[in-house]
Amino acid sequence: MAKEGTEMAEESEQILDKKEPENPVTAADLKEMRAVVLTGFGGLNKLKVTKKPMPEPQEGEVKIRVKACGLNFLDLMVRQGNIDNPPKTPLVPGFECSGIVEAMGENTKGFEIGDRVMAFVNYNAWAEVVCTPLDFVYKIPDDMTFPEAAAFSMNFVAAYMMLFEVANLREGMSVLVHSAGGGMGQAVAQLCSTVPNVIVFGIASPFKHESIKHSVTHLFDRNVDYVPEVKKISPEGVDIVLDCLCGENTGKGLALLKPMGTYILYGSSNMVTGETKSFFSFAKSWWQVEKVNPIKLYEENKAMAGFSLLNLLFKQGGCNQVKTAVQKLLSLYDQKKIKPVVDSLWALEEVKEAMQRIHDRGNIGKLILDVEKSPTPLMANDSTETSEAGEEEEEEHEGDNDIKERMPFIQ
Amino acid sequence: MAKEGTEMAEESEQILDKKEPENPVTAADLKEMRAVVLTGFGGLNKLKVTKKPMPEPQEGEVKIRVKACGLNFLDLMVRQGNIDNPPKTPLVPGFECSGIVEAMGENTKGFEIGDRVMAFVNYNAWAEVVCTPLDFVYKIPDDMTFPEAAAFSMNFVAAYMMLFEVANLREGMSVLVHSAGGGMGQAVAQLCSTVPNVIVFGIASPFKHESIKHSVTHLFDRNVDYVPEVKKISPEGVDIVLDCLCGENTGKGLALLKPMGTYILYGSSNMVTGETKSFFSFAKSWWQVEKVNPIKLYEENKAMAGFSLLNLLFKQGGCNQVKTAVQKLLSLYDQKKIKPVVDSLWALEEVKEAMQRIHDRGNIGKLILDVEKSPTPLMANDSTETSEAGEEEEEEHEGDNDIKERMPFIQ
Numbered sequence: 001m002a003k004e005g006t007e008m009a010e011e012s013e014q015i016l017d018k019k020e021p022e023n024p025v026t027a028a029d030l031k032e033m034r035a036v037v038l039t040g041f042g043g044l045n046k047l048k049v050t051k052k053p054m055p056e057p058q059e060g061e062v063k064i065r066v067k068a069c070g071l072n073f074l075d076l077m078v079r080q081g082n083i084d085n086p087p088k089t090p091l092v093p094g095f096e097c098s099g100i101v102e103a104m105g106e107n108t109k110g111f112e113i114g115d116r117v118m119a120f121v122n123y124n125a126w127a128e129v130v131c132t133p134l135d136f137v138y139k140i141p142d143d144m145t146f147p148e149a150a151a152f153s154m155n156f157v158a159a160y161m162m163l164f165e166v167a168n169l170r171e172g173m174s175v176l177v178h179s180a181g182g183g184m185g186q187a188v189a190q191l192c193s194t195v196p197n198v199i200v201f202g203i204a205s206p207f208k209h210e211s212i213k214h215s216v217t218h219l220f221d222r223n224v225d226y227v228p229e230v231k232k233i234s235p236e237g238v239d240i241v242l243d244c245l246c247g248e249n250t251g252k253g254l255a256l257l258k259p260m261g262t263y264i265l266y267g268s269s270n271m272v273t274g275e276t277k278s279f280f281s282f283a284k285s286w287w288q289v290e291k292v293n294p295i296k297l298y299e300e301n302k303a304m305a306g307f308s309l310l311n312l313l314f315k316q317g318g319c320n321q322v323k324t325a326v327q328k329l330l331s332l333y334d335q336k337k338i339k340p341v342v343d344s345l346w347a348l349e350e351v352k353e354a355m356q357r358i359h360d361r362g363n364i365g366k367l368i369l370d371v372e373k374s375p376t377p378l379m380a381n382d383s384t385e386t387s388e389a390g391e392e393e394e395e396e397h398e399g400d401n402d403i404k405e406r407m408p409f410i411q
Numbered sequence: 412m413a414k415e416g417t418e419m420a421e422e423s424e425q426i427l428d429k430k431e432p433e434n435p436v437t438a439a440d441l442k443e444m445r446a447v448v449l450t451g452f453g454g455l456n457k458l459k460v461t462k463k464p465m466p467e468p469q470e471g472e473v474k475i476r477v478k479a480c481g482l483n484f485l486d487l488m489v490r491q492g493n494i495d496n497p498p499k500t501p502l503v504p505g506f507e508c509s510g511i512v513e514a515m516g517e518n519t520k521g522f523e524i525g526d527r528v529m530a531f532v533n534y535n536a537w538a539e540v541v542c543t544p545l546d547f548v549y550k551i552p553d554d555m556t557f558p559e560a561a562a563f564s565m566n567f568v569a570a571y572m573m574l575f576e577v578a579n580l581r582e583g584m585s586v587l588v589h590s591a592g593g594g595m596g597q598a599v600a601q602l603c604s605t606v607p608n609v610i611v612f613g614i615a616s617p618f619k620h621e622s623i624k625h626s627v628t629h630l631f632d633r634n635v636d637y638v639p640e641v642k643k644i645s646p647e648g649v650d651i652v653l654d655c656l657c658g659e660n661t662g663k664g665l666a667l668l669k670p671m672g673t674y675i676l677y678g679s680s681n682m683v684t685g686e687t688k689s690f691f692s693f694a695k696s697w698w699q700v701e702k703v704n705p706i707k708l709y710e711e712n713k714a715m716a717g718f719s720l721l722n723l724l725f726k727q728g729g730c731n732q733v734k735t736a737v738q739k740l741l742s743l744y745d746q747k748k749i750k751p752v753v754d755s756l757w758a759l760e761e762v763k764e765a766m767q768r769i770h771d772r773g774n775i776g777k778l779i780l781d782v783e784k785s786p787t788p789l790m791a792n793d794s795t796e797t798s799e800a801g802e803e804e805e806e807e808h809e810g811d812n813d814i815k816e817r818m819p820f821i822q
Contacts, residue, residue: 295657321671
């Protein structure tokens with residue numbers, strides 16, 4: 001687990017010193033860093049940990065010595081190239097990290113070297129060092145650990161903005177959330193608990209139910225149709241549906257809404273875990289989703305919305321809106337009303353196993369890449385590190401649950 | 412203009428007395444009442460004022476001696492049968508009225524005879540007496556006139572729920588509203604003014620601009636394309652689009668939204684004022700509207716919603732949600748932050764001219780049917796009362812502005 005403390009400036013200065021007894025700092029260390037690299041779109045075998053040139057902050061950028069990075073389902077879709085306008089490979093994946101400010105570019109005010117921060121990055125987060133514009137960097141409270149901070153940014157900001165800005169969650173409302181055991185699901189559940197009398201319908205794999213039953217009001221098995229289950233409890237439906245699956249769930253979600261309810265699509269993970277073994281293209285998923293007539297929404301008094309935090313941040317100039325949400329969230333954290341749930345910590349070298357775990361929906365809470373963690377020794381029968389499986393093989397791999405030998409650090 | 416005062420119980424008792432000197436109450440007066448009747452779907456000639464049996468309140472209903480009724484664009488669509496599942500004719504149109512409680516059915520608590528009220532009615536509002544369930548009846552402040560109350564219910568409740576519950580209007584946002592000079596447009600503008608720094612883009616006929624320029628921030632001519640006009644002032648778009656037109660305006664509205672913005676469809680009046688002279692059927696308008704892919708909303712961080720107050724009230728059991736909105740609105744009225752704008756008062760017998768005026772978008776604020784008003788004497792060249800124009804003729808009639816001889820009482 002990443003080390004944390006209150007005397008950060010001191011710790012920051014010691015970062016390189018710390019290694020001296022065992023590994024003296026060489027000129028190469030200052031010019032290079034380790035990073036996870038996606039060599040091409042495809043299976044797990046496209047991920048490698050390699051040395052990359054040390055990035056230097058441009059004007060307005062903050063250079064961060066990374067301690068922890070968040071792993072999201074979206075990273076899996078990026079790996080497959082299953083997103084709109086995928087960037088060119090090779091690339092360093094990852095959209096969020098936490099760490100310590102190591103340097104600032106010109107005209108970069110508001111931070112000091114040694115500040116403990118969390119940050120959004122437009123790719124490149126899964127590395128020892130990251131540079132990102134200061135608008136995407138936020139100081140974190142002294143008592144927030146780095147893994148917590150890396151688990152905080154995307155999930156809590158997205159959950160907050162969806163619940164309180166898009167859907168206008170108020171007292172007595174009900175919320176349906178898929179993947180209730182994941183990082184986002186747990187963020188949604190916690191934020192719902194900050195409003196009186198909110199009912200949360202959560203959908204999750206049965207093995208997670210015992211662990212998360214206290215965070216949601218009603219739990220459903222993700223292997224059964226949730227529509228009749230919800231209707232049994234609440235015949236009139238729910239006020240807010242948060243859908244990260246897409247596909248047929250859009251129609252189901254809209255149908256489950258009460259009048260004045262809001263359906264929000266914030267992901268399309270069904271496009272990844274589809275039944276066939278071939279990769280879905282983004283264009284294909286576009287056509288698979290049923291389009292909605294605005295007059296239907298008029299007749300039924302319903303709202304349909306979409307939310308993509310990354311588009312808001314990196315394509316649509318929404319950093320001020322996000323900053324406001326972060327401030328409100330940090331205030332809730334200070335009041336101990338919310339606390340990120342970390343599922344497990346993984347070394348950069350263990351990114352494949354971590355991705356397998358999120359693919360298999362094995363996690364409860366957030367998966368974190370802990371930059372300072374050493375890889376857990378491989379078990380004798382583990383073969384993933386040397387596997388050169390092609391895509392077809394890989395997909396079967398992901399479908400089975402047979403590469404669990406390397407045990408992560410579970411909090 | 413309807414008479415109002417503070418001693419309502421007294422006034423209520425005097426209702427029948429008042430007429431005595433000129434028109435002694437007969438047994439027929441107690442068993443009958445005047446009402447506007449729509450004899451079949453079609454043009455203005457389908458509207459008549461006739462005697463109808465006096466309604467009596469059923470269990471849970473309030474009987475109201477009507478003083479004023481609201482006239483909405485929707486009533487025009489009802490007249491044409493251009494709504495989903497139109498009811499059978501003959502029918503008495505009208506969805507809102509104000510007046511004095513005259514009797515209550517069994518188990519009807521919370522009101523007393525003589526209470527000044529406003530009410531929603533599922534048709535039948537345009538009559539001297541109305542019975543409606545107590546959940547749709549609200550007491551009004553002493554200083555609110557009956558025409559104001561009749562102008563208040565539908566427009567302000569719809570505007571409030573759209574702005575604050577569907578779209579979550581907050582400080583510094585911008586709102587685009589069509590028909591800014593109409594009853595709804597003026598309600599939207601006033602409610603926007605209760606939030607700091609809200610920018611209102613209003614679209615209205617040029618002749619209204621002088622009258623309403625103080626209520627909105629930017630005014631556009633409804634005869635020019637508003638999209639480039641808005642973009643000139645706010646290249647990034649607007650936060651909330653309220654669309655009562657439908658058709659191509661849905662696409663335009665969605666395109667004009669900022670990220671995190673909300674488009675709300677609350678009417679489809681373009682289906683009535685279309686270029687052709689044939690009546691549009693509701694089914695036809697359904698297919699004319701472009702459907703929206705939820706993934707597009709996801710990519711663009713946008714919300715698309717529909718709002719139908721009547722469906723919410725009469726089909727979807729939303730009376731408690733509406734009651735909460737009414738309470739908040741009456742508080743704003745008491746604080747003198749909002750005040751319904753009444754365009755003109757019309758006798759029941761003048762309903763055709765009133766409808767013509769709303770069709771021609773001649774009104775600034777709300778058109779009110781004043782039940783106690785006598786028809787203004789016809790001008791010598793007025794022929795509407797005896798016109799037996801068919802639908803085709805009628806439609807031309809509505810297109811021209813040639814039946815303005817009968818002058819309404821303009822406030």
